[in-house]
Amino acid sequence: MSLSDVLSPFSAWKNLFRDPVSIPDPLNDRPGAPRYRGFHQNDIEKCIGCGTCEAICQNAAIDMVVVAEIATKPGDSGLRPRIDYGRCCWCALCVDVCMTSSLSMSNEYKWVDHDPEVFRFTPGIDLKHWDSTELGYRRPEGHRLTGNERVVMGELAPEARADSFVEIVAGYDLEQAKLEADRCVSCGLCVATCPTHMAVPEYIATIRDGDYEQGVRLLYQTNPFSNVCGRVCTHRCETSCAARHEGDPIAIRWLKRHIIDQVPHDRVKQIAAEGRVNEPSDHRVAIIGAGPAGLTAAFDLAKAGHGVTVFEALPAPGGMMRYGIPEYRLPYDKLDEDVDVIRSMGVEIRCNTRIGEDISIDQLREQHDTVLLAIGLHQGRSTRIPGSEHEDVVSAVELLRRITFGERFDVPKTVAVIGGGNVAMDIARSLARMQRQQHGQVGVTLVALEAEDLMLADREEIDEAREEGVVIIPSRGPRQCLIERDAVTGLETVHCVSVFDEQGRFAPKYDDSDIQVHDAGLVVEAIGQAADHVFLGESLTEALEWERNRIRIDADGHTSESWLWAAGDAVEGPDVITAVAAGHRIAASMMLAFAQKSGRE
Amino acid sequence: MTMQPLYQALKAGFPIGELTEQRPDLAFITVPREQLRGLLLHLRDQEGFTHLVLLTAVDWIEEDRFQLTYLLHDRKGARDIGLRVMLPRQAVIEGAPMESIHDLWPTAATYQRELREMFGIDFPDSPGVNEDFILEGWREIPPYRRDFDTLKYSNETFAPRPGRESQDPAQYMKAQLYPDGA
Amino acid sequence: MAYQADRSQYPSRRPDGSLDIDLSSGKYLKLWQGPQHPGITGNMSVELTVCGDEVVEGKTHVGYLHRGFEKLMERRTFIQCFPIVCRICVPEPDFNEYCYAAAVEELAGLEVPERADWIRTLILEMGRINSYLMYLGGQAGALGQGVIGQWTTYVRDLMLDRFEELSGARIYHMFIMPGGVRDGLPDGFDQRMEETLREIESTLADVKDVMFNNAVFKKRTVGLGYIDPAIVDQYGVTGPTARAAGVAKDVRRDQPYLVYPQLDFEPVVGQDSDVFTRADVRRRDLLMSVDLIRQILARIPRSGAVMAPLPNVLHWKIPFGETYIRGECSRGEYGYYLVTDGSGYPRRVNVRGPSYTHAMALLERLIVNCNISDVAALMVSLHTYPPEIER
Missing domain, CATH: 3.50.50.60 (FAD/NAD(P)-binding domain)
Incomplete structure (x- = not known):
């Protein structure tokens, strides 16, 4: 203890001459930081009402509510999150997990009201002055809590599959399936889109749990064709998947196949028979x-x-x-x-x-x-163009049927397929395989009326057909089948400018100056069935x-x-x-x- | 660094269970409750584990066991060892006592008082063990037991805010898109 | 605090060792310090039995802040636990976030990117500074010196601004999450942090002049609340409280975590183990944190991932296991004991803060023979936060 210990404290008096450090008008002069986690914003056009925000909210502060402004449609439940600020803790997990990045937080943090009920609101619907605020917490780039990359499905390479009818898709193994199943957020937006309302989130959960028998049980509740649908379903569910907005949709179809692949057939029969009525009715x-x-x-x-x-x-x-x-x-x-x-x-x-x-x-x-x-x-429909009555102008369904019968008929070295749908792809790819088997090379030309991006076939079908050597030419209308000495020699096509008229009716317009001839010993019509x-x-x-x-x-x-x-x-x-x-x-x-x-x- | 030499040395003197090496500087051993005191003394006085880091319990209700974890720290060796003691859960609930170690570390009395309150594990010799620690006037079963349901308690004790209701997206969509129930 | 020579003034002991206090004798008075008392950090009370103005027995009572965090976590998924843990401690919440995240990462086998480790270290040191600033205000305030609290609150507020721009929140940052941290440093952060650090240094120089080089403060605190180095381990004393007793315990050096092995520092120690020394150790430790932050900002990686790839957190399960994660917070060793059982929820979480022993067994021992007017200063000098006792 010294004299300086007595005098030193008086140095505090120097602060008499300092300006105050407090903010004079904190209500107006103190905006939140650019990353501030303040009041919620929701872009309701982007929001799909998947409820993932509600699922992750550890405070149970979020309800999914019906809002008059939004109609339910495939891929959008029509519900929107309502947040109870009596419970919210501003952790922003809802923003982090949001499947569409519609949810964010503004840097606004002041909201005064005498009525406690107003602090429960639906962002984006109950309009607020911070709705268009630029600053605030947005999910940082690359910060994902649900995984966004689909597990790649193993497939036969084009050179390995082009001359064989062996199944192309390998199916997921256990580890791949678990990884892919893990990405599902279980929102259930897919269920309504599926025509038979398969319990998608629930059966995907059985993969995560490794409970495949329960998976089969769930599949059979709504669909006795899981082997089939697990392979060839048009999987419209995946177009409703919440994961597709910022990544790949869950491979729902492949996961279904994975489940049914894991359980022995006899066990599947037992599971399918559960709940069967044993007393026969007289109907x-x-x-x-x-x-x-x-x-x-x-x-x-x-x-x-x-x-x-x-x-x-x-x-x-x-x-x-x-x-x-x-x-x-x-x-x-x-x-x-x-x-x-x-x-x-x-x-x-x-x-x-x-x-x-x-x-x-x-x-x-x-x-x-x-x-x-x-x-x-x-019954295949015919184009009824000149020459189409020739016996080497056949319908795709008939030809496909003959292939299934096991008929090993001779395929000419050149074939023309008319049509841009999946049936056209099926026959073009089947014939390409047979050509490769019989001649060692492919000579299939597929002409579609529609432009490339409007073709009716699935994109993967088009891509895989090309990989296998099929030449696909969009925007071509068939004009006539060329016949020389009783034999089909080719198909003449004309450029199709547009398929539909302004009213959306089927009325193709052609440019007659653009005519092509495609060599073909066989012309296949795949323009529809009856x-x-x-x-x-x-x-x-x-x-x-x-x-x-x-x-x-x-x-x-x-x-x-x-x-x-x-x-x-x-x-x-x-x-x-x-x-x-x-x-x-x-x-x-x-x-x-x-x-x-x-x-x- | 590994805990193996220590484990081998302990094993020579005490009938103890397997060693779980979580990290090079952290391991757990399950020990019979009769050996606990001897082991703690040995570790404290011979092996340098002079600091009781924590004493707590885990409720393995499915296996009818309470696990007591005594975590000890050796500052010089910069390592920790956790001793697990498994107690028969039902017997403990019915009042079977557990030995107190407050004489080895005075702070243990606080842990034991909390375990008594939160799990209902009794340490009869521990000073003040029956005094309320955190939960004054608690009438339910000890709340850190797995069979105490916090949500149920909360729903019965507190009123929820009126007007809260939520829709399940999948169910709501089905009802909207297929009004005839197909 | 020397014992009075005349033992007849003190209550005799019963055979079991407890004091035989007969309140009806008129010799003793029960006095409750707390649960709301300006000299107490947070809500806790000490039941004092006094004889004249001398304390003969003190009993700590907690229970005013119990929210059952450990139990609440058992019914939250691993990611859902992350926003609640910080709420266990207001002045230094980030330690909860770090310990919880590290425990989850260890049991789940996640590799945290190095850049995240740097940012975590930065945050923990920022939090340490804030905690010490609050402490200094409280320690001076316990002796009636209100101005220190005003000054430290001002610079703490500047640090909260830095927290706000980094994490998006001022108090409960919720920034360190299992897997890493949410984001990198914002643009211009270094410069604003440097300005804040300079302001803190300048304020601390004033605090030294006014609080430490102060005859009254010295008179009141030197020799008060002596902790014998021999009981440090016995009572589980850690942190600055132990270092002020000459026991150079510092988890940052003894069992280094995050990027501490790459930083240059020596634990701050004292010798006299009294209230003054503890305050001084903390003041110097605070300045060391200022230095550590400068070291960190000079070397922190400016690009790269800040989060490990997480599994889908909505159904994240962690295999069976248990671990203990410790770190050096401003008050001592802070730790999380996490037990997992293969499900999507923690089986058990035990939060072990230094206050658990400091405010209970240690305080009850130190408070005996203390003068009533010194109780507040003594309690504050242990730097205890009741919420981490009750959790």
């Missing part, structure tokens, strides 16, 4: 056509104890899944597995039985309580209500005849999963009819 159902719609309805009905017989004109069940989809996309043994499960439910499938030839529709009606028409579209209704007979055809060459059905698939339902490509299309959904709907509708009938009796 009998006839189903015409063993495609996805017919067999799905058969599965449901048989599982509920009803007697089901499926009549199939072709030698094996599956419909277009077998006779339309090439083996390199869907191996026959995988389709057989799905059909086998359905058979094991007690469904009788009579193949090589054509209605109208082997048995009449009236006989079916007499022997059964109800009948389902699920005949598909097996159903063959001849077997219905005159009286039934007349009794039924029609709508543009299709039988008119109601929402349940019921026709105007009380005993007859219709489903599948012949009445609605366009894909397997839609047919599966229709099959379920019709089975439910028929069973309701049975119940009502027995209620009356």
